[in-house]
Amino acid sequence: MIRVQAVAPGSLGAALGLTRGTELLAVNSRPLEDFLDWEFLTADEHFMLHVKSPAREEIEYDVLRPEGWPMGVTLEPPRIRRCANHCDFCFVDGNPEDLRRPLYIRDDDYRLSFRYGNFATLTNLKPWDVERIVEYRLSPLYVSVHATDPTVRRWLLRNPEAPDVVPQLAQLGNRGIKFHTQVVLVPGVNDGAVLTSTLTDLYSLGEPILSVSVVPVALTEFSKHHLVRQPTGDECRRALATVSDFAARAVAERGFPWCYGADDLYLQAGELLPPAEWYGDFEQRENGVGAVRYLETRIAAAREDLGQLAGRRIGIVTGTAMGALLPQVLAGLAELTGAAYQLIVLENALFGPAVTTAGLLPGAGIRAALRDRGDLDLALLPAEAVNDDMQFIDDVRVGGEGMKGAPTVAIIGRPNVGKSTLFNRIIGRRDAIVDAEPGVTRDRHFAAAEWNGQRFWLVDTGGLVPQASDPLSQAVRAQVELAIAESDALLFVVDVSAGVHPADREIAELVRKSRRPFLLVANKADELPVDTRHLAFYELGLGDPFPVSAAVGKSSGDLLDRVVELLPPWGATGAEPAIHVAVVGRPNVGKSSLVNRLLGQDRLVVAAEPGTTRDAIDTPLVYHGRTIVFIDTAGLRKRSKVSDDIEFYSTLRTARAIERAHVCILVVDASDGMHAQDLKIATEAWERGAGLIVAVNKWDLIEEKDANTAVRGERELQDKAPFLAFIPFLYVSAKTGQRVTKLLELIVEVAEARDKRVPTAEVNRVLEELVQRQQPPQPVGASVRLLYASQIGTAPPRFAVVSNRPEAIPESYTRYLLNGFREAWEFTGAPVNIKFRRKRVRS
Numbered sequence: 001m002i003r004v005q006a007v008a009p010g011s012l013g014a015a016l017g018l019t020r021g022t023e024l025l026a027v028n029s030r031p032l033e034d035f036l037d038w039e040f041l042t043a044d045e046h047f048m049l050h051v052k053s054p055a056r057e058e059i060e061y062d063v064l065r066p067e068g069w070p071m072g073v074t075l076e077p078p079r080i081r082r083c084a085n086h087c088d089f090c091f092v093d094g095n096p097e098d099l100r101r102p103l104y105i106r107d108d109d110y111r112l113s114f115r116y117g118n119f120a121t122l123t124n125l126k127p128w129d130v131e132r133i134v135e136y137r138l139s140p141l142y143v144s145v146h147a148t149d150p151t152v153r154r155w156l157l158r159n160p161e162a163p164d165v166v167p168q169l170a171q172l173g174n175r176g177i178k179f180h181t182q183v184v185l186v187p188g189v190n191d192g193a194v195l196t197s198t199l200t201d202l203y204s205l206g207e208p209i210l211s212v213s214v215v216p217v218a219l220t221e222f223s224k225h226h227l228v229r230q231p232t233g234d235e236c237r238r239a240l241a242t243v244s245d246f247a248a249r250a251v252a253e254r255g256f257p258w259c260y261g262a263d264d265l266y267l268q269a270g271e272l273l274p275p276a277e278w279y280g281d282f283e284q285r286e287n288g289v290g291a292v293r294y295l296e297t298r299i300a301a302a303r304e305d306l307g308q309l310a311g312r313r314i315g316i317v318t319g320t321a322m323g324a325l326l327p328q329v330l331a332g333l334a335e336l337t338g339a340a341y342q343l344i345v346l347e348n349a350l351f352g353p354a355v356t357t358a359g360l361l362p363g364a365g366i367r368a369a370l371r372d373r374g375d376l377d378l379a380l381l382p383a384e385a386v387n388d389d390m391q392f393i394d395d396v397r398v399g400g401e402g403m404k405g406a407p408t409v410a411i412i413g414r415p416n417v418g419k420s421t422l423f424n425r426i427i428g429r430r431d432a433i434v435d436a437e438p439g440v441t442r443d444r445h446f447a448a449a450e451w452n453g454q455r456f457w458l459v460d461t462g463g464l465v466p467q468a469s470d471p472l473s474q475a476v477r478a479q480v481e482l483a484i485a486e487s488d489a490l491l492f493v494v495d496v497s498a499g500v501h502p503a504d505r506e507i508a509e510l511v512r513k514s515r516r517p518f519l520l521v522a523n524k525a526d527e528l529p530v531d532t533r534h535l536a537f538y539e540l541g542l543g544d545p546f547p548v549s550a551a552v553g554k555s556s557g558d559l560l561d562r563v564v565e566l567l568p569p570w571g572a573t574g575a576e577p578a579i580h581v582a583v584v585g586r587p588n589v590g591k592s593s594l595v596n597r598l599l600g601q602d603r604l605v606v607a608a609e610p611g612t613t614r615d616a617i618d619t620p621l622v623y624h625g626r627t628i629v630f631i632d633t634a635g636l637r638k639r640s641k642v643s644d645d646i647e648f649y650s651t652l653r654t655a656r657a658i659e660r661a662h663v664c665i666l667v668v669d670a671s672d673g674m675h676a677q678d679l680k681i682a683t684e685a686w687e688r689g690a691g692l693i694v695a696v697n698k699w700d701l702i703e704e705k706d707a708n709t710a711v712r713g714e715r716e717l718q719d720k721a722p723f724l725a726f727i728p729f730l731y732v733s734a735k736t737g738q739r740v741t742k743l744l745e746l747i748v749e750v751a752e753a754r755d756k757r758v759p760t761a762e763v764n765r766v767l768e769e770l771v772q773r774q775q776p777p778q779p780v781g782a783s784v785r786l787l788y789a790s791q792i793g794t795a796p797p798r799f800a801v802v803s804n805r806p807e808a809i810p811e812s813y814t815r816y817l818l819n820g821f822r823e824a825w826e827f828t829g830a831p832v833n834i835k836f837r838r839k840r841v842r843s
Contacts, residue, residue, distance in 0.1 A: 001023050001032060002023070002037075002038060003021065003023050003024070004020055005074045005076045007532075008070070008072030008073075008074075008533055008535030008536050011070050011072020012070065013072045014072060019054060020054075022051050022053055024038065024051055024073075024075075025058070026049075027041035027042060027049055036136060037132075038075060040136050042063075044065070047065070048060060048062055048063070049061040049063050072532045072535045083121070083123075083124075084123055085121060086157070086159065087156060087157055088158065088227065089219060089228050118142060119143065119144045120141065120144065121144045121157060121165075122141075122143055122163075122165065123162045125168065130172060134172070134175045134176065134177065138177070139176065140178040140179055141178075141179050142181075142182075143165070144184070145212070146182075146184055147190040147194055148164075148166050148197065148202065150162075150163075150164045152194055153165060155189065156190060169205055170205055172208070173205055173206070181209060182212065182213045182215055182284070183212065183215070184217050185239055187217075187229060188229075191239055195214070195239060195242050199212065199242065199243075203259075209258075210283065211284060213259075213260045213262055213284045213287050214259070214260070214262065214265060215264065215289075216262065218230065218264070218355055218357070219355075233269060236268040236269035237269040239265060240261050243259050243260070243261045247259045260279065261289070263288050263292055263321065263322075264357070267356075273293060274293070276296060278290070278293070288357060292322065292329070310338030311338060311339065312377040313340045313377045314341050314342070315376045315378070315379040316343055316380045317369065318344070318345055318382060319346060319355075319356050319357050319358035319360070320346075321358065322358055323343065344379075358385060360385070363385075366381060408487045408488050408489075409457070409563060409567070410459040410483040410489075411458070411459065411460050411491045412490060412510075412511075413463065413504075414464055414501060414503040414507060415462075416495070417498075418495065418550045419460055421550040422491070422493060422521065422548070422550035422556075425550045425553060426556065427458060456488075456563075456567055459487065464480050464507055466503055466507065467506070481510075484514050487516055489516060489566040489567055490519070492507065492519070493523050495524050496524050496537070496547065499533075500536055500537060500539050504537075509759075519546050519566065520540065520545045520546060521545075522537055522546060523550050524549060524550075524551070526549045526551070526552060534547040540760075541757045541760055541790075541791055543757075543793070546558075546562065578627040579663060580629045581631065581661060581662070581664070581747055582631045582657040582658050582660065582664045583665045584664055585666055585668060585681065586669075586678060586681075589668055589697055590669070590697040590734045594743075595630050598621060598630070598743065598744065599630075621744075623744045626748055631660065631661060655684070661690050662754060663750050664685035665747075666692065668696055669698055670697060670699045671698055673713075674694075674717055679720060686831050687831075689795065689831055690796075691751060691753065692727045692750070693729075693730060693743070693747065694724070694730070695730050698734075698735070700733040700738060710731055726828075726830075727829050730742060730746060749829070750830060754794070754795050754796050754797070754829075754830040755795055757794055758791050758797075760791070766820065766821065767801065770820040774813075774816060776813050777810055777813060782805060784803065784804065785803060786803050787803060787804065788801075789801040796832060797832045797833070798833045801834055801837070802836075802838075803837070803838060804838070807838070817834055818834060
């Protein structure tokens with residue numbers, strides 16, 4: 001049994017009547033143990049749910065889960081499987097005092113091994129755990145083996161009850177589960193013959209063992225290590241020789257090394273690291289295996305971007321383990337980028353000099369080392385040293401420095417939703433006043449921030465009270481509106497603990513009218529990842545709410561990833577998102593000529609021979625402040641005509657261009673008419689959710705035409721494909737320029753229609769009017785009701801209508817609703833979708 005902690009309004013769980021305190025007993029008669037059962041068993045479209053209400057009434061629901069409708073159920077936090085071992089080299093036991101509480105939790109949980117890549121010993125695995133692992137295909141798992149000799153392993157784990165690991169791995173491996181394994185090398189205990197025996201046993205298990213890493217033990221000054229010590233250089237060399245023997249055997253017999261030494265093992269042995277290709281996909285990089293070579297591959301991959309560093313003075317911070325290897329890497333990097341690099345090698349001031357990895361460097365030590373280096377333009381820190389919240393192991397956070405021309409992000413929202421807390425979280429210090437009293441922040445606060453190399457100005461604004469008329473509130477509003485006007489992106493913060501507030505709805509309208517890229521930040525979601533209260537804010541019609549907890553830092557790193565995606569590059573601030581346009585059609589209908597006419601120059605090859613343009617070429621154009629990127633494509637031929645490889649790949653790229661496009665322009669030849677292939681192209685673009693415009697080119701060549709020629713042609717086409725009734729037709733001439741400029745206006749209009757959002761209240765008002773005007777058909781002996789509706793997405797617009805019997809709604813009534821929605825909101829050239837959702841509850 002598991003218990004519900006919260007249910008998001010508007011979710012399927014809320015529709016079922018689940019509430020806080022509801023006990024979830026079983027799904028399909030299977031008892032529920034934890035979040036794994038809940039997630040896997042309720043993923044089916046149809047299931048039986050057995051619960052016990054807070055009033056102690058047992059209820060069974062027959063659930064038919066509509067696609068995309070979240071359960072919205074937050075479960076009480078699960079009990080983590082605690083570790084029953086007492087290893088002398090346990091890093092948790094080697095932590096100093098006063099670190100974050102989670103750093104003292106010793107977990108040994110196969111569920112976390114699958115989900116997060118944590119290494120588990122499997123010493124607390126029960127028979128039913130094995131069955132769950134197999135049934136749910138929790139593969140691969142990450143397992144700390146250390147030794148396959150049961151006696152040695154029990155000594156290392158300080159657990160006399162630890163089971164023999166080889167039969168465990170064999171049992172699960174025979175049933176399809178695979179493993180990445182590790183051996184923490186303790187000299188005099190599991191090295192030498194014991195290491196050889198361990199690797200032999202693991203190798204004999206065959207394909208289920210994907211890899212094994214040998215990692216020299218690392219001890220902190222706080223470790224209770226008793227009989228455990230770190231290996232000497234000679235001991236590391238002997239261990240590395242054993243690793244190399246098994247790797248050579250694996251390469252010969254399996255085609256890949258299989259057995260890897262951690263970088264520290266090579267460093268302490270004084271041996272050269274293998275090349276990057278030795279490590280394959282770097283499956284155990286976070287275990288220190290191939291970390292240096294991975295860095296080199298990342299540098300090579302970023303070759304083009306790194307060219308922007310020319311002339312800059314850059315400091316690179318690392319631990320003593322990498323200090324001996326990085327100079328050679330930096331020499332090549334300096335030659336590649338033209339920048340000057342300073343290597344800053346730090347001993348670990350928190351754990352002691354024996355801990356050499358850069359990933360465990362404390363922030364205080366890094367900050368002290370950088371404080372007096374004013375000659376640096378930029379400092380690069382090890383990514384592994386901070387968590388998703390840019391927090392070092394000692395709670396110090398990364399800050400940023402401003403830069404002229406950097407874009408601006410404004411944080412807005414009503415009072416007391418945590419804007420200043422989020423501001424302080426992002427910049428890494430308490431610049432803004434944080435208080436429980438609403439309205440503490442009245443003026444705008446500016447600070448520099450940086451994430452993944454992108455610098456930006458962050459603006460904290462006062463709490464907005466839309467309807468307030470007092471002078472102070474009006475002054476705050478003026479400041480907020482100014483911040484919005486000067487920003488390049490917005491973070492609209494709401495409070496999930498308080499639910500949707502009327503002021504949130506009014507601020508949502510300001511966000512929509514601003515035409516700025518934005519994120520809806522659902523703050524105070526303190527129980528992530530199981531907190532689902534943010535789902536209620538879909539009501540605002542601003543897309544997916546992004547749940548965070550600014551107070552404790554949960555998901556703030558992921559939030560910053562999204563923020564950076566919104567920002568324009570330096571020097572290009574204030575621009576709206578570009579509209580990507582795919583120009584498609586059969587060969588030789590004038591696609592390239594049309595784009596060249598729009599651009600005013602011959603950027604694309606134009607020839608009379610069909611198929612001259614074979615690649616998808618991106619060409620930008622700025623029109624009234626909007627960037628339009630044209631993707632001129634090779635003509636989509638009939639499949640029977642696609643003969644050579646070049647034409648095949650050109651056709652494939654055209655299809656990909658349609659996938660990338662916000663708007664597609666189907667170019668047809670006025671003198672040749674619209675062919676079946678043209679209709680197929682239009683249908684593909686429409687079904688993929690792109691906006692669509694039909695450009696009838698070479699209109700100047702049609703001699704016998706009158707005012708009704710175009711109308712008659714469009715009606716004939718609409719009989720063949722009814723969706724063409726919603727698509728604008730434009731009759732142009734790429735040769736003379738006739739009506740070509742109008743095409744740019746249509747592109748912007750269709751793109752805006754495709755991104756249009758309609759407030760939920762407005763959706764339900766129109767739905768009610770449509771139902772009153774014409775009720776859905778009522779089957780004999782049943783009543784069909786439309787309960788409510790909301791817009792669930794854009795690009796293209798998507799609406800969900802909840803009904804008691806969606807299966808009884810005919811296609812004709814769906815078209816009636818779609819036409820009503822189009823009439824109300826003018827989705828010019830944009831596909832619009834309606835999904836009917838059903839609640840079937842049986843008590």
